[in-house]
Amino acid sequence: MVGQYDENVLPDMLPVYYTRLFPQNLFCRWLSCGNSPQPLSNRELSFTLADDVYLRYLSINNQKEFFTLLQKKCPHKLDIGAVYNTKPSVGRHDAVVLARELVFDIDLTDYDEVRTCCQEAKVCDKCWKFMVVACEIINAALKDDFGFQSILWVFSGRRGIHCWISDYEARTLDSPGRAAVADYLCLIMGGENQSKKVHLGSDNLHSSIRRALIVIDKYFDDIVQDQEFLSTSDRLKSFLKMIPDEALRKQVQENLERMPTSSIDRWKCFVNNYNQFCKENLHGMRKMKYLIEEIKIQYCYPRLDVNVTKGFNHLLKSPFSIHPKTGKVSVVFKPDNAKDIKLDEIPTIYTLLDDSSSDNVQHQTNMRTAVKNFQELVFSLEKAEAVRRKTEANTSLEF
Ligand SMILES: [Zn+2]
Structure with a gap:
């Protein structure tokens, strides 16, 4: 049962989860592809350990090292940062950010002025519909208006969704560029005291x-x-x-x-x-x-946390990380299927590893689907990267 989840089981279950269920290979491939022109080793990872001990500027050279690090530290939460010009663990004081996926963070707490079914940390299938709308609107804008293709959608673990764009143009976009994309997608303006927050003027609509x-x-x-x-x-x-x-x-x-x-x-x-x-x-x-x-x-309309999108080195929770409070897996989903997500059907570490749980079978299936969604994205990203590198090589030969 979902309600039986107990935080105290995490230290026992996490090593098993990381070994058996966390898609380590895909994770490293996804980050490596997004690391060009710099290798995987220059990417910052951060771990939150038991009792909120926080480790920043970790890095890995390959999947084997990642596996060892996971087993050694057993992070309760796993975050991903930017790619630096040097190994972040070595030269963090003068390290320069070279690349970072363009990211979006949408959280239902930013909907508290409009949602009436829940407030703050609570979430239900009724207010989840706001996330469905946000996902569909932003996904269409990213594809149709910006031409992005490698767009990964992830459940944040409790009450929101994250979006990671790994296209080369997106991950090498500078800060003003990120701010421009974020502003383009913001239609709701003004704080608590402003009653009417949307003004579309009177010309034809964009x-x-x-x-x-x-x-x-x-x-x-x-x-x-x-x-x-x-x-x-x-x-x-x-x-x-x-x-x-x-x-x-x-x-x-x-x-x-x-x-x-x-x-x-x-x-x-x-x-x-x-x-x-x-x-x-x-x-x-x-x-x-x-x-x-x-x-x-x-x-x-989507309410974005624009600071997450604008910032280069804002850490964001990794796909397939476990939410320490809910035990839920940050599953990868397809934007077309956002509307079919039921919050109770999102796998938790507890139901996945407990054969006797009544949700075990269904949650296993949903976990496999999430990994498959991730795999599809990684494969198509690798393909797109191969084409891009080939074109780049040909162009440089011509001059
Ligand atoms: Zn609700």
Whole structure:
């Protein structure tokens, strides 16, 4: 049973997990490929040991050394850093960062102002839908708008997802470039005191925003029903603050307060009010041309931790690391399958290593699928790298 997980079993189970189940070979191949032009040995790894002892600037030359290090230190958590111009364990004081995957960190705690089912560390299948929307929107933007191919999606272990982009252009991108990508993907602006956080103007919508809205629309009714954005007077109040026109706001307020509390019915009523209002107030509509879209985005669009994306040497939890608090494996998943993930079905170290657990068989299967997903990504990355190196060699011959 998932609920029986006990942190105290970690020291006994981790060595077995690392030996039998952690995909060490794929892990080293994935990092080696992303290390060009520098070798695997210049990559920083960091371990969190029992009692929160923290080891930074570790490095490995090959899989054998990695295996030995895992057995010796038995990390409760495993993080990955940047690739330096020298072995990070040796020259860390004047080491320069040469490469690093472009990464994204999306965490449900950043959705606490909109999600109503859970708060803080809690997560359920209802609020997981926000992660599904985020994953689909960002994945499409990375592929279609930036042309990236080697995009790895990983469950963070508790309440979020990580994305690692290993394309050469991504891992050699400089800080301003990373900041530009992060800013491009940010539509929600302003802190706690700002009621309306999305402003799309009145020109035609950018194709990436239209594409994001198509994703949101697939899940919007479900999310509105799950989260009941409009059902209590407090939530209704925050919602009404997003309507900039006073006349429309008053009208909507009167109509919604008169209705039963179902959020989906109230939302439909609001959309009707808005459409009617637009017909009758053509010239006043410019400032609210995309109000429906703006509200949908404010409720559902990805909320990124941009500092993780902008920073070169921000450490990020490794795929297949175990979350020390939940025991869950940071499984690799395909973005198209994010919607099928059930939180209870994510393997834990406990269920994987305990044959008598009722979840054992299913969690074993899901673990194998996660490793297979990782393998596919590593193989296609190696292929792309081979092509890139060949092209690079040919180009340099020509001059
Ligand atoms: Zn929830």
